[in-house]
Amino acid sequence: MSEKTVDTTNTYLDMELLRFTTAGSVDDGKSTLIGRLLFDSKAIFEDQMEAIELASKRKGEEHVNLALLTDGLRSEREQGITIDVAYRYFATPKRKFIIADTPGHIQYTRNMVTGASTANVALILVDARNGVLEQTIRHAFIASLLQIPHVIVCINKMDLMEYSEARYEEIREAFMAFSSKLNIKDVRFVPISALKGDNVVTRSEKMDWYEGPTLMYLLESIHIGSDYNHTDGRFPVQYVIRPQSDEFHDFRGYGGRVAGGVFKAGEKVKVLPSGFTSKIKTVELFGKQIEEAFAPQSVTITLEDDIDISRGDMIVPENNSPEIGQDIDIMLCWLNEKPMNLGGKYMLKHTTNDVRCMIKEVVYKIDINTLDHNESDKAIGLNEIARVRLRTTKPLFFDSYRDNRITGSVTIIDEGTNNTVGAGMIV
């Protein structure tokens, strides 16, 4: 990026992008918390504020209802509930944030999974009066299933519990007791009052027993640089660039987004599935050479040798291959009203590959409230999660979801309706 020297413009230049998801139900103060983050970072504008003030008045509500800000669609406003994932944006001088705001009711597991799929951080809200509930377990489980690297548990409404340290500790321990069974890399706890603003952006004066950072500080400083896999080189070929012009007569480039590892000129690579080897000639974008490309960059790669490569192929380092196979176990979340058809055929999307697959076996189904495994129930319906075994028509080049969220994820598509009906994490 070119060097520019203007104060305000530069403050915004070196920001990292952090995506987080919030899950919570109607009464735990999620909308208030989001409203506070947006409001305190000046992301709510006067005309938006005026619009929700008007709408609150029309409904005869006493206070300005910040939830109206997040209820985007008419049916949602009419029913007073959030139905779909809504994306919100705000920035502080340190980071730009994308919130995937998802409803927390059990029937919206689908949306929670969707919001979680791209998140670096999950915010889980717990009402200090109620403590850890079934839905808290559900949210934490989904965060771990989707491998969100960081979880921040916001123990909210501390003002209604007299800012009690004992209550905070009690909830913290209850959460740790079950989350230790889950695979969550990094869990933090913050006692807050979203309504009063305690420990959201500014430190609470009511909880001097809490020595940790505020929620905003955590969001601004949590280390996300290593959330991508920078070890195992994976470059799914997305689009073959062949100008066929006089000037670039022999140019043959492979457009794609790095899914893992680091790619640079001179490196020896192998192309899957053919197995042909070559050397990277250039890594470039818009005619500019790039020294090294890593996830999540979109670049164009050219090779020393003319090999037949097309969309769906994968370029990997010569000595570091993903798994290659047609029998794949996934953790499947079913997203559609029409139940999964065991033994049925579906389309499957994986990186830049489209294949067909058959669902061969349900290994077990998970009760998302108790986390128990059920090996006898094979019926998988909307919002249910199960470990299933697939067979694909063509080999896929994949990693486990734990190692790589990009090469480890698949979606399942109904061939009759073309709808996306399942989301899978490769085990």
Added chain:
Amino acid sequence: MKKYYTNHLRELEAESIYVMREVAAQFEKPVLLFSGGKDSIVMFYLARKAFYPAKVPFPLMHIDTGHNFPETIEYRDNLMDETGANCIVRYVQDTINSGKVSEETGINASRNMLQTTTLLDAIEELKFDCAMGGGRRDEEKARAKERFFSHRDEFGQWDPKNQRPELWNIFNGKKKMGEHFRVFPLSNWTEMDVWQYIYHEDIPIPNLYFTHKREVFNRDGMWLATAPFMEMKENEKVEVRDVRCRTIGDITCTGVTLSKANSLEDIIQEVAATRVTERGGRYDDKRSESAMEDRKKEGYF
């Protein structure tokens, strides 16, 4: 350990390029909707990056309401000359002449709604199966729930309650005959991101975005530019002011901002300090609480 770091503009750029390459790979006949506004300018710029050194593998299309700022048309024609790109133009006036829609009348008359018919006709006539637009989720609350790949039925309509789940970076562009998609590569950009990107990449933009003297009048607190087709109320009087456009749409419904910003640095500072949304200056959104949602359902951009 070495730190692999991507700043937010580079990450947004990478995401948009990825989306456009998916469009080129998944659809047979995509088109990029170009309005001459900053978002479509950035989108076209990113498309050039995505496919360089090859040409952008899809045409552009401008739905011309006939109520444009003349500067927009001039900018569009110059850009096409410089890049050698192909821009198809379809006119709302032709749709009116054909009797399919009738011109709104009255003081707040606008051709904004009529564009939808012209757009859907053009998609059908030219058999486009995907139209990329510069819509951003931060613009308006109905857009906040829009997908990158947004499925439209054979009538071009959007069903917000029946959207396809969109997970990770996997986009599902499968469709039946006659259906098409709207794709929004800039979904995750904010107004500020767009300006910063224009600044850092030195992307030329129409002069309308910078301060200039213009004949304007005030309607309900909003400054509107004069034009031969603009009807004015009796008490509205024309004055010459220093203004700039924060967003470029039709003259009839695009408010201008009193501003002395004459460089991108000035604009970025102004955006950073401003307390009203971009679309706060759009008369078309003020019609009702769900004005945008209703237009989108019918097939608006």
